[in-house]
Amino acid sequence: MRSGWTLAVLLSAWFMAQFDFFVVNVAAPSIERELQAGPAALELIVGGYAFTYAAGMITGGRLGDRYGYRRMFVWGVVAFTVASVLCGVAATSAQLVAARLLQGLAGAAMVPQVLAMISVVFPPHERARAIGWYGAAGGLGSIAGQVLGGLLLTADVFGLGWRIVFLVNLPIGLVVVPLAARLLPRAETADPARLDLLGAAGLATGLALLLVPLGLGNSAGWPAWTWICIALSVPVLALSGRWQYVLGARGGRPVLDLALLKVHSYLAGVGAITAFMAYFASFMFTLTLLLQGGLGLNALQAGLAFAPMGVAFSVTSLLGRRLVRRYGLIVVVCGGAVTALGLALLVAGAGLGLPYVMVALTCVGLGNGLVLPQLIGAALVEVASHQAGIGSGFLTTMQQFAGSGGVAVIGAVFFAVGEGGRQDQAMRWSAAIDLGLILLVIAMVAYAGRRAARIARRAPSTAAATRGA
Structure with a gap:
């Protein structure tokens, strides 16, 4: 029974992250009308979450290895809930863009701990079932972003309009945080080695140089800056990978474990x-x-x-x-x-x-x-x-x-x-x-x-x- 509650707590966070990735597609027209968001701002509202989410994911996983999965999970859910509220109360498109970027970073701290805790906490005979539920929760979160998003907008809950698609995370976070602190086991593998800040910054920069033009390039007509960013991503990622190898050879702990x-x-x-x-x-x-x-x-x-x-x-x-x-x-x-x-x-x-x-x-x-x-x-x-x-x-x-x-x-x-x-x-x-x-x-x-x-x-x-x- 306890393992079932543990899995439910973990998967609720994964569901939220996937839901927020897709729900903005449904809410985008309403956001555009109410906040007078231009094309660039709207694309950042939709895609900014994905950019920071993906760019910070590797670092989020390493932080869990270093400081403990439960600790990073709890603080990640707290940050994600706060960022969701900031999205819901944003008065301008610029405020919403900033809140979405923060929400993506919070998701990057929260989500890697879900699979990590499943891999560490659940014994082999239960792990396959847990991963099966993980896949189901992720897929349902993606589809729910389309289905529930449309329902919430049409129902206009409390007259909040598009804001409800973000504020709905508040009650979930208020429930998940105390349950996580109470139920999740201390499956800590804390590592005293220093965090590879140079490697984290290099990988995040290289991914951003790829993700930003891929997300914004089509609607912008693929201007020169998109191709420059994509070209720069190659040497940045190559140098970052080389640094990971050098640091590992010196006995350090790179942010990306090349042994994988x-x-x-x-x-x-x-x-x-x-x-x-x-x-x-x-x-x-x-x-x-x-x-x-x-x-x-x-x-x-x-x-x-x-x-x-x-x-x-x-x-x-x-x-x-x-x-x-x-x-x-x-x-x-x-x-x-x-x-x-x-x-x-x-x-x-x-x-x-x-x-x-x-x-x-x-x-x-x-x-x-x-x-x-x-x-x-x-x-x-x-x-x-x-x-x-x-x-x-x-x-x-x-x-x-x-x-x-x-x-x-x-x-x-x-x-x-x-x-x-x-x-x-x-x-x-x-x-x-x-x-x-x-x-x-x-x-x-x-x-x-x-x-x-x-x-x-x-x-x-x-x-x-x-x-x-």
């Missing part, structure tokens, strides 16, 4: 998750544009159109662990095939009406639930407990980077093809690219499955013991 890159299952998991999130974030973005632009739905109707996808995702994400334990990674491959079927339906006829689109969405949700939670579990299975924080931070950073990059690149294709009101044709092109990404995920999972089978044949006794666990 030698763990084949972790690398394969990161690669598969990167491809999956590039597809998923861009799919949610372009589908919202299709529903509201091509099919003429309002915010509430468009949000409700995501509901079958969310229900399907919830069911298969919870069943996936048992199916994988019984049948192996072929279940994940089949899940990817079902997602591919849904995308293929959209490629064939995105403009055939809402019922057709919702059938395709249901297929996508069924497949996603079998894929995403299992990818997360596979990535972390060989990560040592003292690397749990940084491993989770890097994994989540790649998720956010892939999401931002996918939205920028595939969103650019959507806007280019969709000029003149051809959103259905634009969705077909976008879904075709997403289909290619899903096929890449299937190939990587199949490779991982073959590798796991070879390892099992070499060490049958170990494999039997693992299945018994």
Whole structure:
């Protein structure tokens, strides 16, 4: 029972972070009207959270390794709640931009501790179930941002308008903080080594140089500064990586533990998750544009159109662990095939009406639930407990980077093809690219499955013991 409450507390924070990532898409028109936000301010309100969230994630994971996961989780939730209130009471677009940047940083301190504590606190026989719930909570948070966001705006709760989508985090935070302080165990792996501030600043700067132009470049027409930033990100990230190697060779503790890159299952998991999130974030973005632009739905109707996808995702994400334990990674491959079927339906006829689109969405949700939670579990299975924080931070950073990059690149294709009101044709092109990404995920999972089978044949006794666990 206690482990169930512990997991619920941890996942509530992860749900909030994902919810706030997507809900602003629904609230953006209302924010634009009330605060008189221009295009640049609106893009920073929507994308600023993602920028600071992704750029600070690796450092957030390392802070958890150094100062303790419970401590960083509690303070991260406190900061996230305060930042949410600041978003909700913002009087100008500039204030809202600043609060969103702070909210992203708070999320970067909070979220890596969730997977880290799951990896450290839960024993192996419970960890797979916990990670399955983690995947379900993340997917539901993403979809709830569309569905609940539309409901909250339409209901105009307490007459707060768009502000309610941020202020709703206040009661959640007031409940989660005392419960976390009371229930979460002291799974501390505090490290007395000094924090690598130079490495943290270098990695954050390099990621920002990539994420900012990717997020703002398309709507700005890709001016020169976007390409300069992208070009500068290469040497900045290269020098930061070199510094990580040098510091590690000297016996220091770099912010990014390069030993993780030698763990084949972790690398394969990161690669598969990167491809999956590039597809998923861009799919949610372009589908919202299709529903509201091509099919003429309002915010509430468009949000409700995501509901079958969310229900399907919830069911298969919870069943996936048992199916994988019984049948192996072929279940994940089949899940990817079902997602591919849904995308293929959209490629064939995105403009055939809402019922057709919702059938395709249901297929996508069924497949996603079998894929995403299992990818997360596979990535972390060989990560040592003292690397749990940084491993989770890097994994989540790649998720956010892939999401931002996918939205920028595939969103650019959507806007280019969709000029003149051809959103259905634009969705077909976008879904075709997403289909290619899903096929890449299937190939990587199949490779991982073959590798796991070879390892099992070499060490049958170990494999039997693992299945018994």
